[in-house]
Amino acid sequence: MQLKEVLDKYPQSEDYLIEILMDYQKHKMHHDLTEDELKTIATHLNIKESKVSSVVTFYSLFSLKPKGQHVIQVCHDVPCHVNNQPDVLSTLKTMLAIDIGQTTDDKMFTLEYTSCLGACDKAPAMRIGEKTFTKLTPNKIKAIIAEYRGRKHA
Amino acid sequence: MPEHKMLTKRIGDINPLSIKDAMEKGSYKQFKKALSMERIDIIDEIEKANLRGRGGAGFPMHIKLMSTAKQEATPKYIVCNADEGEPGNFKDRYLMEKDPHMILEGMLIAAYAVGASRGFFYIRGEYDQAISIMKWAIEEAKEKGLLGKNINDSGFDFEMEVRTGAGSYVVGEEFAMIESIEGKSGRTRVKPPFPTDEGVFGMPTLLNNVETYCNLPFIVEMGGNNYKKIGTPTSTGTKLISLSGNITNPGVYEVPFGTTIREVIDTLGGGVPSDRKIKMVQLGGACGPIIPEFMLDMQIDYERFEEFESKTGAGAIIVMDDRQDLFEVLLRIVKFFEHESCGRCTPCREGHVHLEKLLRKFFKHDGTPNELYSLESLARVIHQSSLCGLGQSSPISIISTLGYFRNEFHDRMAFDGGEES
Ligand SMILES: Cc1cc2nc3c(=O)[nH]c(=O)nc-3n(C[C@H](O)[C@H](O)[C@H](O)COP(=O)(O)O)c2cc1C
Ligand code: SF4
Ligand code: FES
Numbered sequence: 001m002q003l004k005e006v007l008d009k010y011p012q013s014e015d016y017l018i019e020i021l022m023d024y025q026k027h028k029m030h031h032d033l034t035e036d037e038l039k040t041i042a043t044h045l046n047i048k049e050s051k052v053s054s055v056v057t058f059y060s061l062f063s064l065k066p067k068g069q070h071v072i073q074v075c076h077d078v079p080c081h082v083n084n085q086p087d088v089l090s091t092l093k094t095m096l097a098i099d100i101g102q103t104t105d106d107k108m109f110t111l112e113y114t115s116c117l118g119a120c121d122k123a124p125a126m127r128i129g130e131k132t133f134t135k136l137t138p139n140k141i142k143a144i145i146a147e148y149r150g151r152k153h154a
Numbered sequence: 155m156p157e158h159k160m161l162t163k164r165i166g167d168i169n170p171l172s173i174k175d176a177m178e179k180g181s182y183k184q185f186k187k188a189l190s191m192e193r194i195d196i197i198d199e200i201e202k203a204n205l206r207g208r209g210g211a212g213f214p215m216h217i218k219l220m221s222t223a224k225q226e227a228t229p230k231y232i233v234c235n236a237d238e239g240e241p242g243n244f245k246d247r248y249l250m251e252k253d254p255h256m257i258l259e260g261m262l263i264a265a266y267a268v269g270a271s272r273g274f275f276y277i278r279g280e281y282d283q284a285i286s287i288m289k290w291a292i293e294e295a296k297e298k299g300l301l302g303k304n305i306n307d308s309g310f311d312f313e314m315e316v317r318t319g320a321g322s323y324v325v326g327e328e329f330a331m332i333e334s335i336e337g338k339s340g341r342t343r344v345k346p347p348f349p350t351d352e353g354v355f356g357m358p359t360l361l362n363n364v365e366t367y368c369n370l371p372f373i374v375e376m377g378g379n380n381y382k383k384i385g386t387p388t389s390t391g392t393k394l395i396s397l398s399g400n401i402t403n404p405g406v407y408e409v410p411f412g413t414t415i416r417e418v419i420d421t422l423g424g425g426v427p428s429d430r431k432i433k434m435v436q437l438g439g440a441c442g443p444i445i446p447e448f449m450l451d452m453q454i455d456y457e458r459f460e461e462f463e464s465k466t467g468a469g470a471i472i473v474m475d476d477r478q479d480l481f482e483v484l485l486r487i488v489k490f491f492e493h494e495s496c497g498r499c500t501p502c503r504e505g506h507v508h509l510e511k512l513l514r515k516f517f518k519h520d521g522t523p524n525e526l527y528s529l530e531s532l533a534r535v536i537h538q539s540s541l542c543g544l545g546q547s548s549p550i551s552i553i554s555t556l557g558y559f560r561n562e563f564h565d566r567m568a569f570d571g572g573e574e575s
Contacts, residue, residue: 058339
């Protein structure tokens with residue numbers, strides 16, 4: 001989706017900044033926001049570019065760096081931790097051959113930590129894009145990653 | 155004591171994507187009743203009910219309602235806090251995904267009672283499904299004329315929209331949330347003024363938790379005096395509990411206040427799997443105390459929680475069995491707060507980094523009596539001198555375990571059995 005299309009969806013008022021950034025970033029293949037885009041958004045909302053930058057750096061779901069096409073966020077808070085989260089993480093690291101904070105060479109996957117996803121009753125949990133996966137086991141993870149690899153340009 | 159299903163009674167029975175279904179099963183009846191009441195009488199019933207906030211701090215709702223209602227400045231706003239970022243809590247997500255119209259009805263009653271004309275439903279950005287469901291529910295309510303101008307020919311106008319977070323726990327704090335709704339970074343403000351005086355865009359704002367609003371239709375229906383018969387004399391009504399950890403049947407349970415933690419764990423949760431023993435239980439979420447097994451007969455009650463210097467009662471119970479290492483758990487908790495600190499005040503911004511360093515020493519069986527002393531005093535300093543509830547409550551897990559599990563700290567010292575100086 002073009003930035004202009006997203007901007008047109010919202011009232012031209014600075015309190016919609018976070019909504020606009022979230023909406024637009026979701027549609028980008030590598031989930032990042034560029035300086036030029038921030039500038040366009042700032043001009044559109046008639047606010048300082050530095051304000052947009054400070055909002056982008058404050059909230060952890062925004063990124064100025066390109067990520068993999070699928071961002072895998074593994075929950076690492078206590079309810080998941082005591083339910084075999086370490087196994088989940090090591091399976092992911094081995095399968096993707098990357099560590100937390102890294103992106104695979106083919107730019108398909110980025111691995112990150114996330115705070116609690118509110119799925120503690122189905123721990124351990126992770127999120128890929130907008131989808132939350134729960135009650136994870138090493139075997140389930142293998143199936144999920146294979147599925148994402150299979151649909152390459154989904 | 156068994157479950158007492160009030161808010162959760164029709165869950166499972168209701169289609170969250172159909173306002174028609176919800177209305178056939180009673181939705182918006184109490185709002186329509188409220189429209190025929192005097193505003194002050196609604197607040198009066200809520201005062202009689204003694205409804206206290208379900209988002210953590212337990213503040214009496216009628217006081218906020220009254221101070222928003224009496225403001226002359228307009229427009230007034232109301233905010234629903236659905237940021238639920240506290241690890242171990244998932245009851246608000248459950249309510250949004252299963253019965254969105256119950257929340258909207260509660261908000262409509264509150265909005266009418268205080269004279270608000272616009273509502274913000276703030277949901278954390280990670281809750282994709284809840285966001286879609288609430289947006290859908292709001293659209294359906296608009297179509298039915300339950301949101302918009304001159305609702306039900308009462309002359310009451312009210313519009314509502316969903317706002318989403320973008321990955322920040324501290325935005326759950328009320329002032330940080332107001333900043334975020336205004337499109338800014340979520341850093342708290344110094345109080346007073348309170349949101350009821352100067353909230354969103356500087357206007358009077360009522361801000362409450364999802365579960366708090368959900369109680370309003372029931373109070374309007376049964377009246378405050380009947381409502382307060384549920385629970386204990388000081389903590390009335392029911393509480394949704396998010397039960398997780400090493401537990402046979404994790405999930406959301408609704409119990410009357412006064413239920414003991416042990417009843418929730420054993421009777422509702424089916425105890426710990428594989429007949430293991432409970433080592434410790436964390437209450438409220440990452441910011442709550444960690445208590446040993448022998449304290450589980452404690453009642454779920456606002457007053458009891460305050461004894462831990464912890465205001466938190468969002469209702470998480472995280473069970474940990476005898477395989478779990480206290481220091482691994484404490485490290486996880488401290489790293490959470492280190493990451494989520496907004497950086498505005500020094501004790502919180504710098505303190506958590508240092509707490510982590512100290513805990514690592516004990517984790518590696520390399521603590522010293524001096525470090526135990528530093529850990530304890532640093533935890534107290536952060537607790538007492540931080541600006542907002544994040545830093546004020548983040549060290550509670552450490553402070554409580556230094557009391558209840560002190561011998562584990564001793565066991566983790568470099569010299570076995572090291573004495574405290
Ligand atoms: C760091 C921090 C995070 C908070 N997160 C939440 C939250 O996710 N949901 C919530 O309802 N209240 C949260 N609160 C409490 C709010 O500041 C506020 O007290 C509450 O939303 C008021 O609603 P209530 O009176 O209905 O509980 C948080 C407080 C702090 C200090
Ligand atoms: S206590 Fe922490 S989160 Fe709260 S204002 Fe201070 S630095 Fe920010
Ligand atoms: S702790 Fe992992 S989803 Fe809550």
